Amino acid sequence: MLARFAPWLFVLLWSTGFIGARLGLPHAEPLSFLSVRYALVLSLLLPLALAMRAPWPRDARQWLHIGTAGLLLHGIYLGGVFVAIRHGLPAGITALVVGMQPLLTAFSAALLLGEAVTRRQWLGLVLGLAGIALVVSGKVGGGSPLQALWPAVVALLGITAGTLYQKRFCPRFDLRSGAVVQFLPTAVATALVASAVEDFHIEWTGEFVFALAWLVLALSVGAIALLNFLIRAGSAVNVASLFYLTPPTTALLAWLIFGETLTAPMVAGMALAVGGVYLSRR
Template structure:
């Protein structure tokens, strides 16, 4: 009886554990980027992740995607979901955007995905979802308004380039999610992730080759951060997600993703003393409320016959 209670408690905690792990990706970028340029950092991370995932697939005898067409679609989704997303996030933080604000901006992915799902997937938005979109935009306007700087950088600590790169990340994860939903329905999760990381490695490797010096300071901080991002984010979080999907918990994970921005903001405040002014904190709360409305509206729509 006790062991069954422990098992149920562990299952109930798994979605929260996944979200907690996911939030540390932004913190890892903040820790590691002083020691390596963003595309170089991501290339090393992708190569190490592949070096661990490929033997794991062989050990588990997992299936590979069937046919070159599916491989191509998975590669495109990887360029969007991982390449544009991670590249934009890392470059934005590298340019000085706070980790908490970065997490909030890319955390608007359900809002942008819902807005694009209509014209791309013929999905209709309900009244609650439209309200969520308006709240999300209003919240972001307040957050950025609270960070405005009359100086040359436009915002406190970062400029328009950082904002643009994070918006590229937001567009990448949103379009990639829709593309994957439409064209990658037969994708095996583990081996499909390998194909996505292969495409991402080519993209960020090219970026490092063309735009960066490719110099790395192999400090203990960088190596520990890299190990965390590879083992905990790129491997453990994906395996945890697989376990949740098998147990039918994927929708619960999606509904908890709106907790990532405030958790990241708390972590960034504790570790780096990143502070948001009251206006930005109010905007964060409003934006998160908008995301909640959109996510719950999509979940209700999925359940409706």
């Protein structure tokens, strides 16, 4: 039952990350925001892992592999997305850049992991990308500065490399202790960079506290546990294809929560993205 429903629950939770970022970033610098988020995540997961006597990695090599995967999946990806949005990159462009991840993962998995990508999967990946382009077409604006675009590209490379690295070097680990091992280097690296380039300015408003709590519990704990489970259970291409569903789901949530416009091309794009994921995961 978990294997059947985990992909769709993951998509729903992961899609709320953009909503949480939109609510919280006006009140905090991006890396400072993430540093507080990671500290809270560790304060929850470490006692939980110890209380449940979860098994820890057996040797230094496992610690290194799991920590490196976490740094790529969380530190590089989330850091790039938050910095891009903070510097004025529209959410539509951010989603479109990061939406290249399934195609990039499929190409890399075929070369690096030897995963066979069928014609049906390639067709599904292309359809999914076309669907994302339609979904974000009404949100993309011109004049975005280069300093806002490059963090989104870094985020794309980070999550692609993290998915492939974890699938190759550490696909199986205890989800309780492994999450701690993943977030520990992420928290340290993010805090060091934040201390060098930011002032740790945070406005502790009700909106920010709500966004922070949601991102910690629903995203960093719930969605990441599901992502690790999916990477362990399926191919890199199958996991990556789910990210095509994030922009359409985010658009629906923004329509419901913020009253953003939902146009006919966006609805058509959602249908294409869903069809693409269906073909890719068969």
